[in-house]
Amino acid sequence: xxxxxxxxxxxxxxxxxxxxLMCHQxxxxxxxxxYRQDLGHGLRLIYYSAAADITDKGEVPDGYVVSRSKTENFxxxxxxxxxxxxxxxxxxxxxxxxxxxxxxxxxxxLTVV
Amino acid sequence: TQxxxxxxxxxxxxxxxxxxxxxxxxSVFSSLQWYRQEPGEGPVLLVTVVTxxxxxxxxxxxxxxxxxxxxxxxxxxxxxxxxxxxxxxxGGSNYKLTxxxxxxxxxxx
Numbered sequence: 001x002x003x004x005x006x007x008x009x010x011x012x013x014x015x016x017x018x019x020x021l022m023c024h025q026x027x028x029x030x031x032x033x034x035y036r037q038d039l040g041h042g043l044r045l046i047y048y049s050a051a052a053d054i055t056d057k058g059e060v061p062d063g064y065v066v067s068r069s070k071t072e073n074f075x076x077x078x079x080x081x082x083x084x085x086x087x088x089x090x091x092x093x094x095x096x097x098x099x100x101x102x103x104x105x106x107x108x109x110l111t112v113v
Numbered sequence: 114t115q116x117x118x119x120x121x122x123x124x125x126x127x128x129x130x131x132x133x134x135x136x137x138x139x140s141v142f143s144s145l146q147w148y149r150q151e152p153g154e155g156p157v158l159l160v161t162v163v164t165x166x167x168x169x170x171x172x173x174x175x176x177x178x179x180x181x182x183x184x185x186x187x188x189x190x191x192x193x194x195x196x197x198x199x200x201x202x203x204g205g206s207n208y209k210l211t212x213x214x215x216x217x218x219x220x221x222x
Contacts, residue, residue, distance in 0.1 A: 105155070
């Protein structure tokens with residue numbers, strides 16, 4: 001099916017473990033984004049990518065790693081999870097983030113215990 | 114860092130009332146987008162405004178982009194319970210979108 005999908009939808013992990021959140025889009029959009037959403041902070045940009053093999057830091061990149069070897073995939077890795085990384089993570093894609101719609105996945109609720 | 118301030122943060126009104134949500138920044142944006150988010154879902158685009166002073170209408174929703182492209186407003190006429198949700202403004206510049214913290218709107222029947 002066309003769209004943007006995130007997996008898993010829910011994840012519980014322990015402090016210090018590595019965890020990877022997956023994001024896949026079927027539109028061949030150039031731009032992809034990772035946001036985290038927390039009460040009191042809204043949506044904050046973690047990393048974004050303008051094309052395959054091109055990534056850049058957003059507002060809150062510390063503790064996260066991204067890669068984009070293929071246009072359609074943009075995984076987000078927490079190298080050593082901390083409790084402060086408990087959040088809802090949203091992936092989004094867009095053809096032109098300034099002038100056209102950003103399409104969001106349904107989110108991954110991550111709990112670090 | 115470009116910041117977008119939304120107000121009010123929370124709004125609870127009765128069905129049929131009118132309301133306005135504001136989105137302000139000290140930065141100039143190339144565009145301003147409004148999204149609506151429901152619980153357990155990702156945000157969904159309502160409108161994009163690009164030109165300073167631009168006004169767009171979407172049924173009972175009216176969106177305005179400030180002349181200086183630093184602020185925007187969303188006005189809802191005769192609110193309905195189906196309008197309940199989190200309304201987010203997002204400023205577009207430098208190939209990314211910066212979001213405000215959102216306005217949580219509750220419309221009571």
